[in-house]
Amino acid sequence: ASVDGCGPVILNAGQRGYFRSRYPSGPLAELTRHFAELDPRDQLGLVHDTASLAFAGTIPLTQFAELARHVPLSADPVVWIAVVSRLDTLDRAYDEAGRRADFRAAARALANPLLAAVGWEPSPAEGTNVPLLREELIDTLARWGDPAVIAEGRRRYTAFLKDPGAFSAAGRSHALHVAARTADAATWEQLQALAAAATAALEQTQYYRLLGLAADPALAQRSLELALSGELPQTMRPLLIQSVADEHPDLAARYAIAHWPVVERWIEPTFASSYVPFLAAGSADPARLGDLTDFAAAHTPASARNALQVASADIRYRAALRARLGSLDAWLRTNAAPREAPGGSASAGGGE
Numbered sequence: 001a002s003v004d005g006c007g008p009v010i011l012n013a014g015q016r017g018y019f020r021s022r023y024p025s026g027p028l029a030e031l032t033r034h035f036a037e038l039d040p041r042d043q044l045g046l047v048h049d050t051a052s053l054a055f056a057g058t059i060p061l062t063q064f065a066e067l068a069r070h071v072p073l074s075a076d077p078v079v080w081i082a083v084v085s086r087l088d089t090l091d092r093a094y095d096e097a098g099r100r101a102d103f104r105a106a107a108r109a110l111a112n113p114l115l116a117a118v119g120w121e122p123s124p125a126e127g128t129n130v131p132l133l134r135e136e137l138i139d140t141l142a143r144w145g146d147p148a149v150i151a152e153g154r155r156r157y158t159a160f161l162k163d164p165g166a167f168s169a170a171g172r173s174h175a176l177h178v179a180a181r182t183a184d185a186a187t188w189e190q191l192q193a194l195a196a197a198a199t200a201a202l203e204q205t206q207y208y209r210l211l212g213l214a215a216d217p218a219l220a221q222r223s224l225e226l227a228l229s230g231e232l233p234q235t236m237r238p239l240l241i242q243s244v245a246d247e248h249p250d251l252a253a254r255y256a257i258a259h260w261p262v263v264e265r266w267i268e269p270t271f272a273s274s275y276v277p278f279l280a281a282g283s284a285d286p287a288r289l290g291d292l293t294d295f296a297a298a299h300t301p302a303s304a305r306n307a308l309q310v311a312s313a314d315i316r317y318r319a320a321l322r323a324r325l326g327s328l329d330a331w332l333r334t335n336a337a338p339r340e341a342p343g344g345s346a347s348a349g350g351g352e
Contacts, residue, residue, distance in 0.1 A: 010038065015045040022053055025063070033066045040076040047071075047079060051086040055321055061090075062331040068110060073117050079131035084111055084133075088140050090328070093284050099329040104144040104333055112148070120174065131170060142178045143215070143247075151165045153178025155295055161190070180210035181247075188219045196231065208236050212243025220248045220345065222256045223286060237266045241281065249282035257295050264299075273304040277311035284318035309330070 008027035053069030054064040092102035141149040156175035227240040246250035
């Protein structure tokens with residue numbers, strides 16, 4: 001949108017209205033170039049609007065990618081959380097045969113300077129949302145295979161094993177999540193031993209759920225088999241399968257369907273009709289639609305299929321997003337390097 005005598009204007013200024021704003025490509029490009037000058041509320045609104053419209057296919061995915069490159073390090077942590085979260089949505093839409101490696105390299109190049117500014121340890125001057133940003137960055141960069149984050153996380157994990165009391169609760173969580181996501185067989189077995197030895201139910205649940213986060217499909221399969229092994233208390237078994245679904249929704253959904261007569265006994269009856277659709281909802285594989293339909297026909301009354309409809313819509317959405325990633329791949333070949341972003345350190349930022 002534009003007004004005679006001035007440049008592009010922000011629609012829904014202050015983000016008071018509950019609607020999406022779609023800009024013509026020219027004004028959006030101009031707003032993107034001047035992103036750092038916008039009010040934080042309008043920065044957040046522009047990120048949400050552009051990402052939502054791009055992911056739905058209403059505007060090109062490259063317009064969101066270009067916007068992400070213009071977010072300054074000094075942006076409010078909440079704005080950065082939204083950007084990193086949306087980049088992670090794109091990453092999860094890729095399949096292994098696609099150009100995920102190129103995308104991850106570009107996404108890491110955007111997020112690394114921000115983590116360098118935020119740091120692994122809290123600052124007395126940081127705003128209340130910076131810890132949330134730090135958690136998002138560390139966990140997501142580990143998912144994206146960032147070598148420096150993985151090395152630092154595993155260094156801290158080794159130190160934690162030697163002295164669990166040496167870290168704050170947040171610092172311990174960061175180290176454990178990096179170790180779990182990047183686990184090899186030895187690390188997975190260490191976490192399993194920690195879970196089995198835990199005496200507090202909450203601590204035990206946290207360790208068992210960490211096992212399910214492993215990026216290695218073979219270890220994810222071991223986590224699923226562990227859920228059926230009898231080692232875990234019954235209430236923790238469905239939680240472990242749900243944890244696997246975070247990284248491997250297809251694997252978790254297929255496993256739960258194949259073992260449904262056993263899995264169903266662990267689940268509250270009011271949640272039983274939602275459980276398998278919940279596992280599958282993160283998939284981008286249209287094959288899950290048939291699996292869910294067949295499962296519902298066999299196990300779910302017609303009056304209890306709301307979760308099936310929601311999960312099916314999510315899968316179609318992700319499948320359509322995956323089908324459009326080719327345009328982003330082409331863009332990455334010439335625009336992978338992030339632009340130098342103005343601004344200072346997010347660790348001193350607001351987010352109050």
